[in-house]
Amino acid sequence: MHKLLDPKKYPRGAWVGIVLIAVALAVLPFALAGIGTAWVRITNLSILFVLLALGLNIVVGFAGLLDLGYIAFYAVGAYTYALLASPHFNLHLPFWVILPIGAAVACFFGVLLGAPTLKLRGDYLAIVTLGFGEIIRIFLNNLSQPVNLTNGPQGITLIDPFRIGSFSFAERETIMGLDFTGPVKYYYLLVLVVMVVIVINLRLQNSRIGRAWEAIREDEIAARAMGINTRNMKLLAFAMGASFGGISGGIFSATQGFISPESFVLVESVMVLSMVVLGGMGNIWGVILGAVLLSFMPEVLRYTVGPAQERLFGRMLIEPEVIRMLLFGFALVLMMLFRPAGILPSALRKRELETVEGAE
Amino acid sequence: MQLPGGRVDTFLQQIVNGLTLGSVYAVVALGYTMVYGIIQLINFAHGEVVMIGAMTAFTVINALAGAHVGLPPIAIVLAGVLVAIPVCMGVGFTLERAAYRPLRNAPRLAPLITAIGLSIILQHLAMIIWSRNPLPFPQIIAVHPYHVTGNPDGATITNVQIAIIVTSVAMMAGLLALVYRTKLGIAMRATSQNQSVAGLMGININTVISLTFVIGAALGAMAGVMVGTYYGIAQYQMGFILGLKAFSAAVLGGIGNLAGAMLGGVLLGLIEALGAGYVGDLTNLCQLSSWSDAIAERCVNDPNLTLFGSNYQDVFAFLVLIAVLIFRPSGLLGERVSDRA
Numbered sequence: 001m002h003k004l005l006d007p008k009k010y011p012r013g014a015w016v017g018i019v020l021i022a023v024a025l026a027v028l029p030f031a032l033a034g035i036g037t038a039w040v041r042i043t044n045l046s047i048l049f050v051l052l053a054l055g056l057n058i059v060v061g062f063a064g065l066l067d068l069g070y071i072a073f074y075a076v077g078a079y080t081y082a083l084l085a086s087p088h089f090n091l092h093l094p095f096w097v098i099l100p101i102g103a104a105v106a107c108f109f110g111v112l113l114g115a116p117t118l119k120l121r122g123d124y125l126a127i128v129t130l131g132f133g134e135i136i137r138i139f140l141n142n143l144s145q146p147v148n149l150t151n152g153p154q155g156i157t158l159i160d161p162f163r164i165g166s167f168s169f170a171e172r173e174t175i176m177g178l179d180f181t182g183p184v185k186y187y188y189l190l191v192l193v194v195m196v197v198i199v200i201n202l203r204l205q206n207s208r209i210g211r212a213w214e215a216i217r218e219d220e221i222a223a224r225a226m227g228i229n230t231r232n233m234k235l236l237a238f239a240m241g242a243s244f245g246g247i248s249g250g251i252f253s254a255t256q257g258f259i260s261p262e263s264f265v266l267v268e269s270v271m272v273l274s275m276v277v278l279g280g281m282g283n284i285w286g287v288i289l290g291a292v293l294l295s296f297m298p299e300v301l302r303y304t305v306g307p308a309q310e311r312l313f314g315r316m317l318i319e320p321e322v323i324r325m326l327l328f329g330f331a332l333v334l335m336m337l338f339r340p341a342g343i344l345p346s347a348l349r350k351r352e353l354e355t356v357e358g359a360e
Numbered sequence: 361m362q363l364p365g366g367r368v369d370t371f372l373q374q375i376v377n378g379l380t381l382g383s384v385y386a387v388v389a390l391g392y393t394m395v396y397g398i399i400q401l402i403n404f405a406h407g408e409v410v411m412i413g414a415m416t417a418f419t420v421i422n423a424l425a426g427a428h429v430g431l432p433p434i435a436i437v438l439a440g441v442l443v444a445i446p447v448c449m450g451v452g453f454t455l456e457r458a459a460y461r462p463l464r465n466a467p468r469l470a471p472l473i474t475a476i477g478l479s480i481i482l483q484h485l486a487m488i489i490w491s492r493n494p495l496p497f498p499q500i501i502a503v504h505p506y507h508v509t510g511n512p513d514g515a516t517i518t519n520v521q522i523a524i525i526v527t528s529v530a531m532m533a534g535l536l537a538l539v540y541r542t543k544l545g546i547a548m549r550a551t552s553q554n555q556s557v558a559g560l561m562g563i564n565i566n567t568v569i570s571l572t573f574v575i576g577a578a579l580g581a582m583a584g585v586m587v588g589t590y591y592g593i594a595q596y597q598m599g600f601i602l603g604l605k606a607f608s609a610a611v612l613g614g615i616g617n618l619a620g621a622m623l624g625g626v627l628l629g630l631i632e633a634l635g636a637g638y639v640g641d642l643t644n645l646c647q648l649s650s651w652s653d654a655i656a657e658r659c660v661n662d663p664n665l666t667l668f669g670s671n672y673q674d675v676f677a678f679l680v681l682i683a684v685l686i687f688r689p690s691g692l693l694g695e696r697v698s699d700r701a
Binding site for chain 2: 060064066068116117120121122123124126127128130131132134135138139141142145266270273277281318322325326328329330331332333336337340
């Protein structure tokens, strides 16, 4: 058994903590539903961003490849789900069939994009992925002609929710006196998925592959000299990141029930990148923290910045949306300047710094 | 085969449009390639500098045109340019000094992430200053078309297009003279070859790098005014796609190479204009009418049943970029092959 899951490895105090977190996670949606169902939805979206950020973390944090068009893979996953489970083509495949397809399609695009660029310097990858994100969006916007594939800017509506037999994630039902709304059900599903993804990430990080990525990130030539097939390893990181994006996209499609190219603009890529950078590139817990902080920020800003401006100046001078973007920008710049390892730096980086000090 | 006159004219018109746009790309691409050549950094925020140039100039031009001071139109445009250039130089200098210089020896990822952050910041600051809505270019210069051929309905080139092409060529010539004929140029070339050795030879590296940013920003300001004038509007988001295309042009020509950026820019402009002009005809499914009855049926109602239309114009630059990276990563004129990551 892996040491992460080995019960003997943890002291009793850790178990108390784990149980407390589990209880908190289980109760959270009902507490939030008390404030308003909207907050459950916001939480779900936040968990989706955690998924996305964890996926991008594989690419940027582990392997050190800057992907600026990550949202394109999210879009590919979302559209795959939407096309295979909506009245648009009158296809209604079950979600457990589509999600792997979405992941595979996203993975295919990842390899397609990565193959020509990964053997070049990292900056080319950044700009090509940026362009790729735009291309995907342009295609999604225009592929309603001559055959209506994506329905253009109107997007795709009436996307099926997740359904297992007669159990639908979108319907409200009462189980044992508790009121399970659609978002609450999705919340539990998302928490489950996120836990699986976290475990996969932790296992990856300490595996042979994870160490190879780390070596490539720190010094590619040295890594190659050590016998690592750098191109294949980079391609693998890219493909895995893309598949995680594809799966998140599929879940996004199902929870929203409606998608359009508007949801997959560059700003979203930058947002996910900010989450990874703010939390701490390469550190899974840091990335999760960054994702939760930044995905709740728009809501917090909406309730604070707007009213505060109205009280101070009598009108809304700067929209919360713009402030949010400015904060993203400053987060990226200031983190790079003053705390490049993020809020929660990865253990490795910390260890490196400590050895340097100890050596003196 | 004899081409009908109309077709030749369409072709010439696309060439004229492509050359105009291409010379703007070339000027913007110079900004990327200069910075890349000297410190191997992709300055993502350069597109935003171009945008700020356009916005500043338009604000000045609008104000002067609205005030009816009686200046001739050329003087008003010139005033706009003369304000925009120092503003952009200031922005370029600040970016380098505050954000890029502290990271000069940091891992490669850090300045890239900073650059994208700066780009977002500049875009949204511009949005706060100038609002979401596009700024119009006031109708002070009467656009006058000249016929390229004898055909009165044929291809034309406007005075604005001529001005853009001439100005771009003049700026490129000026830059080449600066880099290859002056002391500063020697210092810049030395710094790009080997910073520490250049430093030992008595060159102030920091000054040279700052000046590179400032010169690139000045070129960017001019490009912003030109592209804004050409399209008649300027908007806070205009720099993003323009910057991407110009970067693609720089890579096409060979990044770090000045002549390459110019060639790449003009080529990209031509590819884009011809591509957008002809992709509709080339992918017109009605050519296949004899193959499939279903297509023939649809073509009766809709003779323009095309697979891709001119709305894909923005895609060409990226396709060119990816093709160059696959087949000739060093670009057309570049000798610097893929370096270590």
